[in-house]
Amino acid sequence: MAAETGTPTTLTLKSNDDELFSVAESAAILSVTIRNMVEDGCAGGVIPLDNVDGKTLASVITYMNGISAIPADEEKKKSYRDKFLSDKDFETLADMVLAANYLNMSCLMDAVSAKIAQVMEKKSVGWVRRKFGIENDYTPEEEAAVKEEHKWTFEGVETDDDN
Amino acid sequence: METKSSDSKPPTSSDHHQPSRITRRRIQTPASAAAAAAFPEELIEEILSRLPVNSLLKFRSVSKSWRALISDKKFISAHLKNSSKNTNFTLRRIISTIILPYYTLKHCSLHSLLSGPLTNAVDSDYPMKNPQNSVRIVGCCNGLKLPDVDDFIEQGLFITKYGFGFDESNDDYKVVGILSGFCNRDRYETMVKVYSLRTNSWKRIDVFNDGLPFDDTAKFVSGKLHWGKRNGSNSKWDIVSFDLASGVCGNVARPSYVETDFSPSLGVLGGCLCVLSNSRKSSVDVWVMKEYGVSESWTKIVTVPYLDVPWEGPYSTPLCVGSNGEILLMYGSNLMIYSPRDNRFRRPKIRNFGAFLEADVYCESLVPLV
Numbered sequence: 001m002a003a004e005t006g007t008p009t010t011l012t013l014k015s016n017d018d019e020l021f022s023v024a025e026s027a028a029i030l031s032v033t034i035r036n037m038v039e040d041g042c043a044g045g046v047i048p049l050d051n052v053d054g055k056t057l058a059s060v061i062t063y064m065n066g067i068s069a070i071p072a073d074e075e076k077k078k079s080y081r082d083k084f085l086s087d088k089d090f091e092t093l094a095d096m097v098l099a100a101n102y103l104n105m106s107c108l109m110d111a112v113s114a115k116i117a118q119v120m121e122k123k124s125v126g127w128v129r130r131k132f133g134i135e136n137d138y139t140p141e142e143e144a145a146v147k148e149e150h151k152w153t154f155e156g157v158e159t160d161d162d163n
Numbered sequence: 164m165e166t167k168s169s170d171s172k173p174p175t176s177s178d179h180h181q182p183s184r185i186t187r188r189r190i191q192t193p194a195s196a197a198a199a200a201a202f203p204e205e206l207i208e209e210i211l212s213r214l215p216v217n218s219l220l221k222f223r224s225v226s227k228s229w230r231a232l233i234s235d236k237k238f239i240s241a242h243l244k245n246s247s248k249n250t251n252f253t254l255r256r257i258i259s260t261i262i263l264p265y266y267t268l269k270h271c272s273l274h275s276l277l278s279g280p281l282t283n284a285v286d287s288d289y290p291m292k293n294p295q296n297s298v299r300i301v302g303c304c305n306g307l308k309l310p311d312v313d314d315f316i317e318q319g320l321f322i323t324k325y326g327f328g329f330d331e332s333n334d335d336y337k338v339v340g341i342l343s344g345f346c347n348r349d350r351y352e353t354m355v356k357v358y359s360l361r362t363n364s365w366k367r368i369d370v371f372n373d374g375l376p377f378d379d380t381a382k383f384v385s386g387k388l389h390w391g392k393r394n395g396s397n398s399k400w401d402i403v404s405f406d407l408a409s410g411v412c413g414n415v416a417r418p419s420y421v422e423t424d425f426s427p428s429l430g431v432l433g434g435c436l437c438v439l440s441n442s443r444k445s446s447v448d449v450w451v452m453k454e455y456g457v458s459e460s461w462t463k464i465v466t467v468p469y470l471d472v473p474w475e476g477p478y479s480t481p482l483c484v485g486s487n488g489e490i491l492l493m494y495g496s497n498l499m500i501y502s503p504r505d506n507r508f509r510r511p512k513i514r515n516f517g518a519f520l521e522a523d524v525y526c527e528s529l530v531p532l533v
Contacts, residue, residue, distance in 0.1 A: 075486070094202070101206055109209065117213035125224045132202060134226050146224045153221035 019054030326381025416458030
């Protein structure tokens with residue numbers, strides 16, 4: 001799709017639950033996955049993104065538009081990212097990190113991974129198991145022994161509110 | 164498996180860039196992609212490598228596979244790399260040798276020191292802790308602190324100058340010690356020895372025959388130790404380096420500024436070699452070698468004026484520069500933060516701290532010594 005002078009090229013993205021979104025190519029190619037499709041000439045029609053649902057894709061596109069509207073100023077970009085992620089809950093962040101990984105967007109990956117780390121830092125072991133869906137494969141004795149090795153790290157753990 | 168409601172949140176007022184939805188053909192509530200089982204291991208790694216050390220030690224209890232990951236050598240080095248890159252200093256700490264009432268090592272958070280109202284210092288736990296022993300910090304490298312207790316007295320020789328660093332190619336921690344003393348009754352001798360943690364032995368090396376460095380502790384940058392050294396009898400000075408892997412000595416180009424009577428001091432800022440040069444007590448200039456080994460990359464980043472308090476100071480080792488340009492320096496046996504933007508000074512408030520001999524910045528890590 002060759003762009004006329006001054007007319008920005010628009011891409012159409014389709015989520016795995018069949019929502020369609022239009023987004024400026026200049027913003028969408030923040031995703032290396034999409035950029036490769038554009039370069040290979042596969043972006044003519046609708047680009048199907050099989051691993052991202054509509055709600056998450058809407059969020060990712062908001063980010064793409066927001067960050068590409070900021071000129072090359074790392075400090076401003078960083079504060080946009082901080083603000084963008086500030087009110088997201090764990091589930092939303094988890095969806096976003098998976099989407100960023102699939103779309104190959106390193107700046108979003110870095111920011112969301114750091115945000116998830118910040119959210120979980122003071123949480124309990126039980127909270128982490130629930131949120132990450134991890135089965136406890138320790139016997140009670142083994143778990144007690146592992147905890148005993150670094151008892152001090154269990155000071156100041158937040159009580160679970162499941163946020 | 165967790166599922167979540169598909170209700171989209173109403174857009175917040177801060178979202179100026181709402182995506183344009185063309186159609187809304189929701190079929191059914193999709194199962195959340197975040198369903199835990201969908202987390203590939205590389206994403207778990209990506210997230211965990213950004214956690215502080217005490218959270219990681221706590222999360223070893225999550226499961227056997229998490230414990231294995233957190234103890235994995237590759238993970239530990241990825242974690243260290245992330246911590247070193249982190250620019251708001253949340254994963255950095257300051258360690259210093261407190262001299263009163265007796266020698267102790269204490270550490271505190273660098274982030275809190277720069278941006279908090281009050282910082283708590285914590286006593287360091289280290290081997291051979293004993294009020295009778297004096298302890299010095301010889302350098303920080305890969306988050307490891309090697310407190311060198313003056314037990315290293317060999318045949319009447321005292322280690323007077325030190326250097327500590329990591330030899331990456333041999334995966335070994337090394338200490339360079341310059342030993343001086345009257346070893347054969349009345350002959351004053353000086354020798355240089357390298358200690359390797361891997362072989363657990365000292366080896367004499369043939370360097371610095373033309374004079375010793377004036378810095379007590381070396382600065383570790385780019386696999387090499389660095390000291391300042393006078394060049395012969397004149398007041399010119401050089402930066403000498405010692406490559407821990409090859410054992411070869413060399414010179415590093417120094418910043419070109421007008422020579423002053425005061426000895427400059429070397430430091431490390433953000434992984435770069437830096438030089439602090441005193442100009443006759445009125446101010447100090449901080450120079451940073453932005454690209455290691457490239458003499459043109461020496462840049463004067465800030466000039467810090469002296470306060471009009473003659474008995475305080477002088478400035479020595481610069482410890483870090485914040486994102487807003489604030490610089491943290493040692494000021495006599497205290498700390499001082501100078502903000503070049505508004506030309507203001509402040510003294511960080513630290514509880515459980517005191518006058519100290521030296522201070523260094525380090526990154527917490529999970530790296531085991533052996």
